[in-house]
Amino acid sequence: MGKRVRITNDSLNSYGTRVLTSGMEIGQYERNPVLLYQHNRGQVIGYVKDIRVENNEVTGELMFDCASELSQRCKKQFEFGSLRMVSVGIDVLETSEAKEHLVQGQTRATITKSKLFEVSLVDIGANDDAIVLHKDGELITLSKDEKSSYLPLISNNQILTKMEQKTLCLLLGLPETADEAAIKAAIEGLKAAQVQMSKLENEKATLELERLTSAVDKAISEKRIDATKKDQFVELGKKVGYQELQNVFAAMTPQTKLSAVIGHHGGAPTGGDKTYKKLSDVPSSEILKLRTENPKEYKKLYKEEYGIECEL
Numbered sequence: 001m002g003k004r005v006r007i008t009n010d011s012l013n014s015y016g017t018r019v020l021t022s023g024m025e026i027g028q029y030e031r032n033p034v035l036l037y038q039h040n041r042g043q044v045i046g047y048v049k050d051i052r053v054e055n056n057e058v059t060g061e062l063m064f065d066c067a068s069e070l071s072q073r074c075k076k077q078f079e080f081g082s083l084r085m086v087s088v089g090i091d092v093l094e095t096s097e098a099k100e101h102l103v104q105g106q107t108r109a110t111i112t113k114s115k116l117f118e119v120s121l122v123d124i125g126a127n128d129d130a131i132v133l134h135k136d137g138e139l140i141t142l143s144k145d146e147k148s149s150y151l152p153l154i155s156n157n158q159i160l161t162k163m164e165q166k167t168l169c170l171l172l173g174l175p176e177t178a179d180e181a182a183i184k185a186a187i188e189g190l191k192a193a194q195v196q197m198s199k200l201e202n203e204k205a206t207l208e209l210e211r212l213t214s215a216v217d218k219a220i221s222e223k224r225i226d227a228t229k230k231d232q233f234v235e236l237g238k239k240v241g242y243q244e245l246q247n248v249f250a251a252m253t254p255q256t257k258l259s260a261v262i263g264h265h266g267g268a269p270t271g272g273d274k275t276y277k278k279l280s281d282v283p284s285s286e287i288l289k290l291r292t293e294n295p296k297e298y299k300k301l302y303k304e305e306y307g308i309e310c311e312l
Contacts, residue, residue: 003078007048007119008088009057016107019090021056023113035062036120037074039089045071048119062086062121074121089118099180212237215245224252253277279305 010021033048045068048060064075077083094113101110169178172186216233219225225233237245276282279301282290291298302310 004050004059004061005084005086007051007058007060007086008116012103012106016105017109017111018101018103018106019088019111019114020101021053021058023094023111024053024058024090025093025113025115026051026053026058029116029118033060034118035064036089036118037070038122039087039118039120043070045074045121058088058116060119078121083121083123085122085124087120087122088116089120091115091117208242209234209238211242212245215242215249219249219252223254224249276301277304
């Protein structure tokens, strides 16, 4: 009586993929249940007897023909226990990246349909040679860092554990039992809301800038600030807000025309106009005229500006 071994099951293998037992065809292999050594053609060491498919796994009994020294040695090592693992060679027929076919840690699509064509006795069944994959008669070479056009790496973002899905549902305000479609719809809704919010924020910023600019233009027209300082006050408005900027302008005294100052010797001119408070308030184009025609007022403004007397 041979030892029964597990030939394959649904668990995650070293390729980062899974081979579903339910989709594996074994009929052709049962007609020629060859047992190879390390997947090497020409190194037949026996056959597999009493192949069974049950409980999501394929099992069988290894029968060594002892027709070669290799077969005899493999039989002894298998019975002793130094060789104890088997590996399958399969043709890949169909794959799937559907969520129901993926498990945590999976990096490649699940092989949902395949055809078993050989079983091998191997020394290390968990390495990258533990399973031999073929597609249309050609070997599919896979390893951790190797790319494959037929069985490419999948994004880990496609795989959610039940706990992650439950947490995501709670964050989205969905019931814990919400399916993938509901989660996706909720996420798309959030994205749309973010786009709309960004659009409204941009419109609000544009309107606020227009309002600030209008307030600054008005202050310029009222001679409260010089036109050269327009950008400076617009930036100030962005920092302190529209209302505070209006308060700043309201506290400023409009500049008095030089013509209203000259002839009144620094006193308040008729009509209620006010004099300049300091020299820098006088437009540069009128300073020379003030110095020449009203030196007393010029000296007064100079002292207000610099704190010292001016000698003309």
